Amino acid sequence: MEADILRGQYVDPSDKTTVVEYARRWAAGRAHRPTTTRRVASLIKTHTAATPLGSRRLAAVVPSEVQAWAADRAKVLAPSTLRNLVGLLRSIYAAAVLDRLVGRSPVVRVSLPSAHRDRVVPLTVDQVRALAKAMPARNRAMVITQAGLGLRLGELLALRVQDVDFTACVVRIEWQFAPQSKMRTAPKTPRSRRIVPLPQVVADTLHGHGADYPPADDGTVFTTRFAGPYRHDYYGSLIFGAAVRKAGPPKSITSPRCAP
Structure with a gap:
């Protein structure tokens, strides 16, 4: 001892x-x-x-x-x-x-079931258009934007007007909304902060959306009818989920990631 x-x-x-x-x-x-x-x-x-x-x-x-x-x-x-x-x-x-509370760790050689991940299958152009059509009018641009820019859900919801450079045709991805939060936070890793090309179809969509649904005072592009940002669960489960069921994409589809 x-x-x-x-x-x-x-x-x-x-x-x-x-x-x-x-x-x-x-x-x-x-x-x-x-x-x-x-x-x-x-x-x-x-x-x-x-x-x-x-x-x-x-x-x-x-x-x-x-x-x-x-x-x-x-x-x-x-x-x-x-x-x-x-x-x-x-x-x-x-x-x-x-902390010298135990002599050695008992968490050793733990046998676990294999973790199999389904292959990610991007939506086709027609599937993206069908999904956008199934959305409420206020949210159709969100589908085109997420597909065209390859955004995570939190990045889409936090997108601001000042993040979009229509002249240089690029978008700066610098912020996100975490689940259960409407406060902007930096992405989890430095590599998640990036600049992505702005396809013309997304630029046209954003212009049209902004004309019909003006951004919030802080520049948030996509807002509810109460002029506030969307929460993950409200948009992802209720609005987007309902549109997916209505559009009926294949079960192998996980998320829209290709530009129409």
Whole structure:
């Protein structure tokens, strides 16, 4: 024990910190983006605190328990989400080792189901036009713009008039709206901030949209009838989702990404 203390490797066997207690403490000390903070908190609450593993003493957990926990979570989570969850637990235990609350991490050699991703199939020109036609008049330009510029949903909703350079035929993608937020934030990675070409069909569409539906005071191009920006869930699920069902594109289609 004295040797471990001198080497800085001593672990207090009487410490009763539980997995979920340390997980929350770990999450509170991380400098995460707001969206990541919400996601991490949700994973800890739903898939750690609500499971037997969460109430276990941090230092008492063994690899077989982690494997059993992962197998149980695999029943309710997609393979990619499960991998993120196990990666989160691995990071939590790595921090616990550094804090000398455990001697070693039990999150080792966890067997997980293979994560298969469907091939992304872009919409054809005709499919983009059909989808735009199925949208309410106020939202048709959003389909053409997203398809023509290859924007993520948050980038589309945050697009401003000042981001569009009609003279140079380019668009600066510098902002996004995160889910459940109407506040502009920088994209997640520096590479996401980019300049993309402005196709003529998108330029014409934006001109027509601006004439019919003026931008908001802050320059937001696409606004609701109350002159405010759209939220992810309202536009993506209610408006866009309804148009997809109406237009009836193939099930293999995931999102419009080609310029008409």
